[in-house]
Amino acid sequence: MNTALKALQLKARHQVYTLLSGNNLSKLHGEGYDFSELREYQMGDDIRKINWTITAKLGKPYIKELHANRELSVVVAALMDGSLYFGTDNDKQKKLTETAALLSYAAQVNGDIFTGIGYTRKETLLTPPTKQLFHVEHFSERLYETPLLGTEIDVEHALKDLFARLHKASLVFILGDFLEKLDLSLLAQKHEVIAVIIRHREEEFPKKLGEVTLRDPKSPEQTDTYFGRKSILRYRARLEENDAKLAEHFARYDIRSVKIFTDEEPLGKLMTLFR
Structure with missing residues (x-):
């Protein structure tokens, strides 16, 4: 096994096992509920349970009743x-x-059922529902070692496939950089969805590069250009527009989110979700 990958796994495993054994990290506290029925909203109900799609169609608020x-x-x-x-x-x-x-x-230590799915252009990296440590570590190994440069996935198709695969109400973490439009509304109707945004800090705060050759990481295409102050302003405007639409989408469908930069420790960011 790749030594860098092994070090990554050992670090993650030590952090989770240490914190859980010290009772400092609560269990993943997704609702863990199965859908039961829809009923009209009553005074005192949690407004987060309102099904906005049904509410819009029927003209009065309905909530998802769960057990x-x-x-x-x-x-x-x-x-x-x-x-x-x-x-x-x-x-x-x-x-x-x-x-x-x-x-x-964390799922494995808590005794929860873990399912890992990685969507790439060439294949779907699937770990079936399990509690076994071997399958958990094999999943991270495949995520780490899969070559990605020059590839592009169909995000819409991937999310439809994910919805079709998940028959049981679940706590679903979607990991990606979220730099393009995506629709999580279908998943959020049945599951508790958390978006985990992985970004490089220079993606959000780019530097002046001057005359440069930029390569599209999703294709063989490359462009000779001048990347200066005006280019940065245009880029920042498009990124901010993208992220504003993301935030609106998350709020509309009660999707929690967290952003993790590559120079940050992810554990601290994740713990804010579970407090």
Whole structure:
């Protein structure tokens, strides 16, 4: 096994096992509920349970009535293509793998059912529902080692496939850089969805490069250009527009989110979700 990958796994495993044994990290506390029925909203109901799609169609508020499960289904789904290869290295792919490893170890330690799914252009990296440590570590290994440069996935198709695969209400973590439009509304109707955004800091705060050759990480195309102050302003405006639409989408469908930069420790960011 790649020594860098092994070090990543050992670090993630140590962090999760240490914190859980010290009772400092609560269990993944997704609702862990199965859908039961829709009923009209009543005074005192949690407004977060309102089904906005049905509410809009019927003209009055309806909520999703749920009943508790004893066992939580935790799904880690990674959207992976060349966009994770930013700059001169694949730091985003490594950080995504580390984050996925933390989530999967936490599920395994908690005794929850873990399912790992990685969407790439060539194949779907699938770990079937399991509690076994071997399968958890094999999943992170495949995320780490899959070549991505020059590839592009169909995000819409991947999300439809994910919805079709998940028959049981689950806590679903979607990992990716979220640099393009995507629709999580269908998943959020049945599952508790958390978006984990993996970014390189220079993607959000680019530097002046002057005369430069830029290569599209999703294709063989490259462009000779001048990347200066005006280019940065145009880029920042498009990124801010993209992220504003993301935030609106998340708020509309009650999707929690967290952003993790490649120079940050993901554990601290993830713990904010579970407090």
